[in-house]
Amino acid sequence: MKVRVDEDKCCGFAACLSTAPELFDIDDDxxxxxxxxxxxxxxxxxxxxxxxxxxxxxxxxxEE
Known part of the structure; x- marks a missing residue:
């Protein structure tokens, strides 16, 4: 399995970070x-x- 972020859709809500801090972070933008x-x-x-x-x-x- 692979994971990616569609940067055009991401608005920085950080739900991914709250749900899976081992996999995600939020950058300076x-x-x-x-x-x-x-x-x-x-x-x-x-x-x-x-x-x-x-x-x-x-x-x-x-992507599975």
């Missing part, structure tokens, strides 16, 4: 960034899906 480069560890797959569902702008993209 208030845009979410993924902290894991490449494949998401299996133990965090549920967190990635939860973050995608929590995002009010659908900016979190999970």
């Amino acid at each position: 208030q845009i979410a960034v993924v902290l894991v480069d490449g494949e998401v560890p299996e133990r965090l797959h549920g967190c990635a899906r939860d973050a995608a569902q929590a995002c009010p702008t659908d900016a979190i993209v999970v």
